[in-house]
Amino acid sequence: MPELPEVETMRRGIAGLVGGRILDVQSCPCRLKPIALTPGLAAFRRSAVDRTIERIDRAGKRVVVRLDSEDAIVIEPRMTGLVLLADPPNQEHLRLRIVVAGASSRAGKLRGESRGAVHELLYWDRRGLGSVRLVSPREFERRYGPTKLGPDALELTPEILRERLFRSRRAIKVALLDQRALAGVGNLYASEMLHRCGVHPATRCDRLHTDQWSRLHAALAAVLESAIEHEGSTLSDGTYRNALNQAGGYQNQHLVYDRAGESCPTCSRGTILRIVQAQRSTFYCPACQTKKARSTR
């Protein structure tokens, strides 16, 4: 379930590869159905080998490795994909290996490592719903440009957030997951941010008041920034790991996600409920999350 904080953690974890040169790209054959790799391995290798990594960005929930050819390698982890520098959880779900020379392996931490060291950028994916694509600037724009991806959730202002959503008749929880409206929020953090601003997840966007948009924006920013500080959420299945195969810490800060039946940690009056919206679980407290704007607080 990598969402913005997890993907940002992956991005930071491999930032030390900037300046490195790609030596080889190897697929890791296994009995599982292969992930989407485009173009095929041979053409991928032809375009990537000998290119230098100029920058590593994030596009919503995707890691974008920019090459000096102006092509980009776009890694999309979807549900269970991991971007690693080493030490994958196992070999059987290792999908792709990109061998990189001449970079430091960790952002800002050059200590003692020779500039000529060889590193591996690994893509691991248990369920295999993710993809790795090498795309031209034109293809990047077509797939990940502003018509496909809204503004990054970390770049929003209260006004932009409201402008992107307030015409919609959808429930706010469902709309927050729409990557064309805003990019980066997924199922887990949507529940958390709505809880923290006291908004009921089923509230229609077009019924939200200005002060609610403000509070939602503040909660959105606070939750995402804190989750990045904690290096993301590793849920009970333990799948998500950072680039060094370490668990995140934000799962310990969750107030409602996956806590159905527990007493609300915010108001202690309600019991956390689980409902289903658009085939996804939503968690909230019926006592302190309301559809009405609050007059005070």
Added chain:
DNA sequence: CATATGTCCTGAGAGC
């Protein structure tokens, strides 16, 4: 156009 639903995939866990 906006919104809703089905699909992909694997492994964990429930129930018998």
Added chain:
DNA sequence: TGCTCTCAGGACATAT
């Protein structure tokens, strides 16, 4: 113990 079944939710194709 071992089988079958359901569920998790990223993005996208297709339907309404």
